[in-house]
Amino acid sequence: MTPALQKPLNLGADVVLHSATKFLSGHSDVVAGLAVVKDPELAARLGSLQNSFGAVLGVQDAWLVMRGLKTLSVRMEHSQKGAEKIAAYLKEQPLVKNVYYPGLADHPQHAIQKGQSLGAGAVLSFELESEEIFRSFVNTVKLPVFAVSLGAVESILSYPAKMSHAAMPADERVKRGITNSLLRLSVGLENPDDIIKDFDAALVNIAKGKQLLQNE
Amino acid sequence: MYKTETYLAQLGNRSETATGTVNPPVYFSTAFRHEGIGQSTGFDYTRTGNPTRQLLERSIADLEKGDQGYACSSGMAAISTILALFKSGDAWIVSEDLYGGTYRLLEQGFKKWGLQCDYVNTCCLEDIEKAITPHTKAIFIETPTNPLMQQTDISAVAALAKRYGLLLIVDNTFYTPLIQQPILLGADIVIHSATKYLGGHNDVLAGLIVASGAELCDALAFHHNGTGAVLSPFDSWLLMRGMKTLALRMERHEKNAKILVDYLSEHDCVTDVLYPGRGGMISFRIIEEAAVNPFLQSLSLISFAESLGGVESFITYPATQTHADIPLEVRTANGVCNRLLRFSVGIEDSDDLIGDLQQAFAHVKREALR
Numbered sequence: 001m002t003p004a005l006q007k008p009l010n011l012g013a014d015v016v017l018h019s020a021t022k023f024l025s026g027h028s029d030v031v032a033g034l035a036v037v038k039d040p041e042l043a044a045r046l047g048s049l050q051n052s053f054g055a056v057l058g059v060q061d062a063w064l065v066m067r068g069l070k071t072l073s074v075r076m077e078h079s080q081k082g083a084e085k086i087a088a089y090l091k092e093q094p095l096v097k098n099v100y101y102p103g104l105a106d107h108p109q110h111a112i113q114k115g116q117s118l119g120a121g122a123v124l125s126f127e128l129e130s131e132e133i134f135r136s137f138v139n140t141v142k143l144p145v146f147a148v149s150l151g152a153v154e155s156i157l158s159y160p161a162k163m164s165h166a167a168m169p170a171d172e173r174v175k176r177g178i179t180n181s182l183l184r185l186s187v188g189l190e191n192p193d194d195i196i197k198d199f200d201a202a203l204v205n206i207a208k209g210k211q212l213l214q215n216e
Numbered sequence: 217m218y219k220t221e222t223y224l225a226q227l228g229n230r231s232e233t234a235t236g237t238v239n240p241p242v243y244f245s246t247a248f249r250h251e252g253i254g255q256s257t258g259f260d261y262t263r264t265g266n267p268t269r270q271l272l273e274r275s276i277a278d279l280e281k282g283d284q285g286y287a288c289s290s291g292m293a294a295i296s297t298i299l300a301l302f303k304s305g306d307a308w309i310v311s312e313d314l315y316g317g318t319y320r321l322l323e324q325g326f327k328k329w330g331l332q333c334d335y336v337n338t339c340c341l342e343d344i345e346k347a348i349t350p351h352t353k354a355i356f357i358e359t360p361t362n363p364l365m366q367q368t369d370i371s372a373v374a375a376l377a378k379r380y381g382l383l384l385i386v387d388n389t390f391y392t393p394l395i396q397q398p399i400l401l402g403a404d405i406v407i408h409s410a411t412k413y414l415g416g417h418n419d420v421l422a423g424l425i426v427a428s429g430a431e432l433c434d435a436l437a438f439h440h441n442g443t444g445a446v447l448s449p450f451d452s453w454l455l456m457r458g459m460k461t462l463a464l465r466m467e468r469h470e471k472n473a474k475i476l477v478d479y480l481s482e483h484d485c486v487t488d489v490l491y492p493g494r495g496g497m498i499s500f501r502i503i504e505e506a507a508v509n510p511f512l513q514s515l516s517l518i519s520f521a522e523s524l525g526g527v528e529s530f531i532t533y534p535a536t537q538t539h540a541d542i543p544l545e546v547r548t549a550n551g552v553c554n555r556l557l558r559f560s561v562g563i564e565d566s567d568d569l570i571g572d573l574q575q576a577f578a579h580v581k582r583e584a585l586r
Contacts, residue, residue, distance in 0.1 A: 021246050028244075028245055028246045028247055029244035029245065029246060030244070030246065030448070031246055031262050031263055031444075031446065031448065033444070048324070049325070052292065052317065052320045052321045052324055052325050053292060053293065053296045053321065053325060053445075054288075054289065054290035054291065054292025054293040054294075054295075054296060054317075054321075054423070054445070055288075055289050055290070055292075055293040055296060055443070055444070055445030056289055056290060056293075056421070057289070058289065058420070058421060058447075058448045058450065058451045060448065060450045060451065061448045061450070061451075135253065138252070138253055139252060139253075145247070145249050146249060146250045146251075146252070147247040147248060147249050147250055147260075148247050148260055148261045149246055149247035149261060152246075152247075156247065159253060162253065162254065163260070
């Protein structure tokens, strides 16, 4: 969500964490993590641990994150608008079983999101009807990068089952709803209509194939 | 493999074939495209593997004659990564004369998670053997030690470690693989604060691990990726840039250090000079504690700063800098007294270094030792 949309310390959290590799830097060019606290005593303890463990950020990378931060609010605004548009589009597609995006009015925690943050962010997940449809979809879409990670200028399509959540046992994963036909989309700075066009071409193509099979 | 000097000079050349760059490119990309499900170029996410970092990791593994290298965001991050191999209830035997930051990490960091450390004079093999308990899982040594320059017989400790089934970890920061290759002598893991001689220019913070043996390498790779204290591509590149001149620098560091050892040994303001015979690090004790600050303040060429191994000469005061986190009585008992100074001899002209020391000692004699 980034502080552009949500400030957990103001809501009572003690520690806020970021993979700054993602939206904060936003350009797929730096790996970084950030921790923020507001209690001075906790801050001193973390400072001492940061020094003694030594897993600190390099200076060039610190600069690179700050360079990315300068455009955070405009990037977030654009990507979020895109995410809203794409989520609404996916919601209407018969081959899409589920769309998970807290900005959708029927999302179970939509009200919580509205109450505590300025927007629903730029990441959404969607589940295709079957693993077979999922496979042809992934093989047909051209625009989003099929890769791990998120929060970049480029839209990134990830496959949680085999990427971010590959380390989780399959039954645990499915129990959490991360099925083999779930995709995660991190919306970038492209014009969202181009992504919708790309997705639509793939889905129409799959639907046609399905139709042909049924007619045979 | 070529001789070390040749390997260093050629570091990164022929690593890229698309354009034929002589100097290796920096791959900033955090993510790598997959052509399809289950397809990968071998690179997926940069924390797990990055082409620039991998080149550095391959190089240090070759130089240290190990199987695999791991580049970390600092020397302390390298040790933290290794510590992840152990569990609550395990114990380490550690050189009692030790970099203060390592001591702090072990005592203030990992002790509370149940890792026990027994500090012994690792120069004495019998003392090490006496300290081994059923909980002991590893021996961690610096040789030469920081700052007292004591030497431990790596082969002998390696034989002992093998006999008891312990991992031997050697901090090779002071000597670098040019002077000493602990894995060839039987060590399992070598670590470096690569910020020091390997980088050599006081412009990059980095740590390196080299391990030997497939099982150990896999376990370290798991924690290196899982903990994520990895070195950035730019810093990996900067470190390699420094390593290309390591052989030349080390030759000059050592040449200068030997000249300065002779000079300091003869000086009446100096009571002891500690030099292990190789490399560019010297420690010495000044005649009175009261002389320390005036001496440091009158240096005009040599910098009073914390760190070592750079092209510029540094003098460090362990009592308040590198070893400040070791309790006074422990520190003093080990010989890191308030008169001790540590000298990282740079690659300047040795006459200029002597000139600077000479005028600083003269000032001390005039002002502080009257």
